[in-house]
Every structure is written in C-alpha cells, then in structure tokens.
Amino acid sequence: MAPPRSLPNIIITGTPGTGKTSHAELLAERTGLKHISINQIVKDKECHEGYDEEYQSWIVDEDKLLDAIEDEVTKGGCIIDWHACDLFPKSWIDLVVVLRVDTATLYDRLTERKYPEKKLQENIDAEIMDVLIQEAREAYDEEIVVELESVTTDQMESNVERIEQWLKQWKEDNGVAT
Numbered sequence: 501m502a503p504p505r506s507l508p509n510i511i512i513t514g515t516p517g518t519g520k521t522s523h524a525e526l527l528a529e530r531t532g533l534k535h536i537s538i539n540q541i542v543k544d545k546e547c548h549e550g551y552d553e554e555y556q557s558w559i560v561d562e563d564k565l566l567d568a569i570e571d572e573v574t575k576g577g578c579i580i581d582w583h584a585c586d587l588f589p590k591s592w593i594d595l596v597v598v599l600r601v602d603t604a605t606l607y608d609r610l611t612e613r614k615y616p617e618k619k620l621q622e623n624i625d626a627e628i629m630d631v632l633i634q635e636a637r638e639a640y641d642e643e644i645v646v647e648l649e650s651v652t653t654d655q656m657e658s659n660v661e662r663i664e665q666w667l668k669q670w671k672e673d674n675g676v677a678t
C-alpha cells in the first residue's frame with residue numbers, strides 16, 4: 501500500500517558526531533526536502549523536562565516532541581536528524597539511514613566538541629556496540645534500514661548521492677512527478 505504522502509520521510513541517525521547534521525543539510529540542499537533538526541526543536545519548542553548538567557544535554561519529553569513535529573512530518577518530505585530513532589512511529593518513516601564511523605574518528609570528533617569524559621566514553625561504547633543500528637533494525641522493517649560509513653567527505657558525498665537516487669526511485673514508484 502502506498503504511504504499517504506507525496507514525498508517520503510527519511511531519518512538520518514547515528515551516534516553523536518557521526519555526521520547526521522552534515523548529511524541532512526547537504527541532502528536538504530540537494531533535494532529540497534526539509535531538514536528537521538530534533539536538537540533544535542527540543543530547544544526551541546521546549547520539548548524537554550530540564551537540562552542534565554552532567555551530560556550537558558536536554559532531557560527530552562518524547563510525547564511533547566512527537567506532538568510538536570507530527571503535523572509537519574505526516575505531510576511528508578522531511579529529513580529527521582537525531583541520535584535516536586525508535587520513538588518515531590513506523591507509519592511516518594520510509595527510510596532510516598544509520599551513519600557509522602570508526603572509534604578513532606569518533607573520539608577525535610567528540611573531543612573536538614569538548615564532550616564531558618563520561619558522555620564521550622558512553623557514546624564511543626554505543627558506537628562500538630552497534631546500539632543505533634540495532635535500535636533501527638528492531639523498530640523498522642529491515643529493508644528500509646541502511647547503514648552507511650561517514651568517515652570521509654567523499655563518503656558523505658556518495659552517501660547523499662545514494663539517498664538522492666533512492667528518493668528518485670521512491671517518486672517513480674509512487675507516481676510523483678520529478
């Protein structure tokens with residue numbers, strides 16, 4: 501059955517620092533799809549229950565967050581950028597891209613961001629233990645989950661091209677003029 505939207509919704513997920521925002525911005529620029537930065541929405545629309553000083557991050561209120569984005573996302577054409585994916589209803593999502601990097605690269609990127617030591621270590625452990633890809637595979641049909649490496653800018657370029665190709669195919673399959 502065709503999804504009830506004229507453009508698909510894509511999640512770009514992965515451990516912090518894997519390149520979600522970089523990919524989402526480039527993809528939005530190339531395709532005209534809308535970049536939904538969940539970090540930004542949590543802050544702007546106050547979808548949180550306060551700030552965790554130790555982790556230096558917002559404690560997200562998931563129900564409030566879903567309410568805040570529902571109207572926009574259910575219309576279609578959104579690129580959802582966040583380090584978690586299983587809270588978004590299956591019926592909203594057409595493709596889940598999980599970005600991956602090696603430990604040394606992630607360490608450098610998170611150190612550069614001055615992550616607190618505990619948060620840095622937990623995120624590196626999460627990447628090593630495949631937490632995000634497992635979460636994606638458990639929450640969505642396996643055929644819509646794609647794992648892509650995001651270490652180099654060439655890889656980012658080819659990842660975005662691959663998603664553009666997927667989008668073109670989705671439009672053809674769903675009778676949307678390109």
Ligand SMILES: Nc1ncnc2c1ncn2[C@@H]1O[C@H](COP(=O)(O)OP(=O)(O)OP(=O)(O)O)[C@@H](O)[C@H]1O
Nearest residue numbers: 516517518519520521522583609650651652653656
């Ligand atoms: N494929 C890549 N090649 C080279 N540099 C990259 C790549 N992906 C990300 N980077 C760099 O890594 C850093 C983190 O990228 P980005 O902010 O896009 O990650 P993120 O997953 O959105 O992080 P967060 O979850 O914390 O928002 C940036 O400096 C970015 O330029």
